[in-house]
Amino acid sequence: MRTAFLVSALALVFAMSLMLGSTRLTGVEALIALFARDAGSAGLIMTEIRLPRALLGLLVGGILGLAGAALQGFLRNPLAEPGVTGVSGGAALAAVIALYSGFSEVSLLALPVAGILGGALAALFLVLLAGRGTDETTLILAGVALNALAASLTALMLSLSRDPQAALEITFWLMGSLSDRSLVHVYLAAPFIVLGGILLLQTGSSLDGLSLGAEVACSLGVNPRRLLRLLIAGTALGVGAATAVTGMVAFVGLMAPHLVRPWVGHVPSRTLGASTWCGAMLVLFADILARTFPAGSELKLGVVTSLLGAPFLLALIIRRVQGDP
DSSP states (O other): OHHHHHHHHHHHHHHHHHHOSSSOOOHHHHHHHHHOSOOHHHHHIIIIIIHHHHHHHHHHHHHHHHHHHHHHHHHTOTTOOGGGGSHHHHHHHHHHHHHHHTGGGTOTTHHHHHHHHHHHHHHHHHHHHHHTTOOHHHHHHHHHHHHHHHHHHHHHHHHHOOOHHHHHHHHHHHTOOOTTOOHHHHHHHHHHHHHHHHHHHTTHHHHHHHTTOHHHHHHTTOOHHHHHHHHHHHHHHHHHHHHHHHOOOOSHHHHHHHHHHHHHOSOHHHHHHHHHHHHHHHHHHHHHHHHHOSSSSOOOHHHHHHHHHHHHHHHHHHHHHHTOO
């Protein structure tokens, strides 16, 4: 029943995202525009503008929510989210380098490919550390260091940029957005996001065992190193690809697991699937807010998720300080 409610709510938000735009279309007109071969301008609006945006919101939000739930389950830390691995920072830095160097102008795919490679390099560094038997705390510190290094190098390139237009483009891209994305971006990111999601979903039973304690998990046949590698590889593929096509979208991986736990309980394997649906819904809802915000111009998606997520994080910290569960 609860899963059906989440799926129904996600379908409703997805439909709202498809219907939202400066050109008003009825539900029937939108359906015809999506599936008819010769739907004219309405068909172009639906298939080239609204559908890619909604699909990317679905994919990006889903993988961020799933990665957040998996990382919180593995690290047993309710404040963990995909950013702690350094993958988001690595993907963003590589994309910024592509923008700064002009490589992004070579092809429409240059920017996403650069972001995916950057995320993969950051993940490879963590995998090598994991292969040495590094504990979770050290890996978190390594991810924080990677993010800090990526942010510093990004700021350095912005400072050295002689082209104000290029610096402005980099700044806007870092804010995160689903606008001006095409089906090409969907086709490029979707395989990596889906593969990353499959790897993360395979960690469910191991995370259940780990929630009972490391010694009990090992007695149940859980291999911590294999689990860690699955988490890092899944996060690298999924979150790296998502960041590559949309820029930085913060706090979704933090909020989604906490929002669904009152519904599905604290069993990690149940949280994974529900967080995927919830993360997708959060991104689509935030994108709707970004488009309808009464400011005269569209807000950036990352700005909206940060405005929603920062108070949420603060509330979690206050609860932990007060000793609430």
